[in-house]
Amino acid sequence: MAAVGSGLKGSFPLTKDGIEAEIKHIAPGVFALGNLVDDRFKTLLVGRSDKDLKQELLRRIGQTKRFKYLLYDDAEDAFKKECELYHFLKPYANKGHPQRPQNRTWTCPDCHVYTDVIR
Numbered sequence: 407m408a409a410v411g412s413g414l415k416g417s418f419p420l421t422k423d424g425i426e427a428e429i430k431h432i433a434p435g436v437f438a439l440g441n442l443v444d445d446r447f448k449t450l451l452v453g454r455s456d457k458d459l460k461q462e463l464l465r466r467i468g469q470t471k472r473f474k475y476l477l478y479d480d481a482e483d484a485f486k487k488e489c490e491l492y493h494f495l496k497p498y499a500n501k502g503h504p505q506r507p508q509n510r511t512w513t514c515p516d517c518h519v520y521t522d523v524i525r
């Protein structure tokens with residue numbers, strides 16, 4: 407994890423135009439939703455999409471005014487980034503640890519919540 411900032415692109419307006427101007431193709435990704443406070447982006451929620459980040463953001467229009475994002479080729483990488491952001495930023499609106507899909511064995515890089523078996 408970089409010492410400064412989230413490593414995400416943005417922020418951009420969380421509007422249909424703002425999203426479509428930025429995200430041109432269907433891919434997994436991670437996002438942060440937030441607002442500008444004294445010209446600084448304040449994160450309220452982090453999340454991800456395993457298949458289509460653009461659709462996920464379009465569904466969330468209205469939740470905040472701005473978003474940041476990063477696309478990934480691999481959904482597992484998006485999950486790991488989401489975990490990092492969750493632990494690093496502790497966003498107010500995240501009620502619990504990022505969830506992995508039921509059929510995956512992904513683990514969090516920052517804690518042991520998904521360590522299946524300790525031998």
Ligand SMILES: [Zn+2]
Pocket residue numbers: 489493503514515516517518519
């Ligand atoms: Zn964790």
